[in-house]
Amino acid sequence: MGRTITPELGAEVAERLYGYALEYRPLFGRSDQFKQGRVYLHGLLLDGERKSIEPLSRRVPGGNEQNLQQFINQSPWDPVPILAAYRARMAGAFATDAGVIVIDDTGFPKQGRHSVGVARQYSGTLGKRGNCQVATSLHYASERGDYPLALRLYLPETWTSAPERLEQARVPSNERTFKTKWQIALDLVDEVRAEGLPHAVVVADAGYGVATELRDGLDRRGERYIVGVTGDAVVLTGPPSWVPHAPRRRRGRPATRAYLAEGGPRPVAIHALAESLARTPVCWRDGTRGKLEAEFAWVRVWPVHRWQMGVPAAAIPEAEAAACWLLVEWRRDGAVKYALSNLPPDTAIERAVGSWKERWQVERGYEQLKGELGLDHFEGRSWPGFHHHVAMTFLAYGFLALERRRALDAQVLDGPTDAEASSPGEARRGA
Numbered sequence: 001m002g003r004t005i006t007p008e009l010g011a012e013v014a015e016r017l018y019g020y021a022l023e024y025r026p027l028f029g030r031s032d033q034f035k036q037g038r039v040y041l042h043g044l045l046l047d048g049e050r051k052s053i054e055p056l057s058r059r060v061p062g063g064n065e066q067n068l069q070q071f072i073n074q075s076p077w078d079p080v081p082i083l084a085a086y087r088a089r090m091a092g093a094f095a096t097d098a099g100v101i102v103i104d105d106t107g108f109p110k111q112g113r114h115s116v117g118v119a120r121q122y123s124g125t126l127g128k129r130g131n132c133q134v135a136t137s138l139h140y141a142s143e144r145g146d147y148p149l150a151l152r153l154y155l156p157e158t159w160t161s162a163p164e165r166l167e168q169a170r171v172p173s174n175e176r177t178f179k180t181k182w183q184i185a186l187d188l189v190d191e192v193r194a195e196g197l198p199h200a201v202v203v204a205d206a207g208y209g210v211a212t213e214l215r216d217g218l219d220r221r222g223e224r225y226i227v228g229v230t231g232d233a234v235v236l237t238g239p240p241s242w243v244p245h246a247p248r249r250r251r252g253r254p255a256t257r258a259y260l261a262e263g264g265p266r267p268v269a270i271h272a273l274a275e276s277l278a279r280t281p282v283c284w285r286d287g288t289r290g291k292l293e294a295e296f297a298w299v300r301v302w303p304v305h306r307w308q309m310g311v312p313a314a315a316i317p318e319a320e321a322a323a324c325w326l327l328v329e330w331r332r333d334g335a336v337k338y339a340l341s342n343l344p345p346d347t348a349i350e351r352a353v354g355s356w357k358e359r360w361q362v363e364r365g366y367e368q369l370k371g372e373l374g375l376d377h378f379e380g381r382s383w384p385g386f387h388h389h390v391a392m393t394f395l396a397y398g399f400l401a402l403e404r405r406r407a408l409d410a411q412v413l414d415g416p417t418d419a420e421a422s423s424p425g426e427a428r429r430g431a
Contacts, residue, residue, distance in 0.1 A: 027082045036071035044396040051374020072388045073380045079391035090147045095198045099142040100358040103185045103204035108133040115381045116169035119156040136184040141361040150188040171383045182214040201355045226341040226356050231271030235301035238265040274328045284357040297328040298349035
């Protein structure tokens with residue numbers, strides 16, 4: 001596609017969009033792939049209620065439905081290096097050492113059963129079980145801005161146990177083994193860690209935080225985290241004291257498990273513990289309607305996962321030292337939320353709350369990805385097609401984020417001008 005400048009698109013914005021697209025040109029194996037990719041990117045940035053291929057192709061200059069179908073659903077281009085380059089570009093503009101990586105997932109309601117990964121399953125997007133696809137995602141947030149990092153489709157066991165469905169949907173061989181959502185989340189964290197993304201903490205809601213394996217996996221990677229848990233999670237309010245289980249006979253194998261000593265701290269569900277905790281009002285930011293604040297507690301606890309079954313005797317020293325933070329949030333609507341964190345013992349409650357509340361940027365990000373850029377408008381059925389579409393919507397989000405950053409920087413330095421202060425919405429309508 002050439003440097004077409006439509007009448008409603010300002011020349012400077014068009015030039016920036018062209019330059020932005022050129023950054024990814026070397027990562028497409030063929031010139032026609034890049035050409036159709038730029039057409040598709042252009043179409044995602046245009047106004048329009050549906051961003052599926054057929055209506056998109058009619059709106060964008062140079063659009064051809066058959067060519068775009070080929071580009072998204074059949075063309076073999078690899079989105080992995082393109083997304084790596086995108087993340088490097090976004091990190092240069094927005095990443096800071098205090099940044100937050102947010103683990104989340106999102107659902108895509110579907111009518112049929114042939115779209116890759118579709119099943120009757122729970123979706124936070126729906127707030128219930130329904131026929132849908134679900135994808136695990138990472139999002140990045142800092143004081144400079146936010147952007148999506150990665151998104152990978154979750155395949156239920158009904159899919160991974162059906163080779164013929166996997167083959168028909170062209171699922172890569174390395175993605176055909178069942179993985180839980182928390183396993184996918186750790187894989188995505190490994191990807192961005194390998195790229196050296198600056199950040200201070202990983203945050204997730206209770207849908208992921210309830211998995212002890214996720215918390216252990218982040219610990220092993222040296223990641224600081226704040227992750228939601230449910231109120232029935234069990235903790236101790238002091239260091240545990242463990243005693244080896246006495247053998248019933250003098251002879252025989254030595255005890256291999258240890259159990260909580262009598263007279264020491266006893267396990268308590270955190271919802272019950274929360275009733276006795278002092279509350280501290282904390283404001284985490286100024287919103288459009290005033291200060292955003294709630295009451296919180298921030299106390300040291302000792303998780304005792306499956307404490308009734310004891311712990312391996314060799315793990316006693318580690319278990320006694322495994323203290324973490326419990327964050328309790330009492331919201332104005334009466335809801336109570338809980339989270340566990342391995343932040344350092346001297347961490348202030350204000351810092352913890354500030355990081356925990358960065359999750360709101362994910363919700364805003366999904367609103368733009370879905371409501372404006374058509375993330376949930378893909379109508380294909382294959383694994384490559386789904387992830388090709390995801391990659392292109394991320395590139396579109398990145399361009400709008402850079403336009404927003406440019407407008408803010410221009411206001412600070414010189415005050416806004418008509419060209420420099422074009423909002424992301426204006427850029428989208430004209431792109």
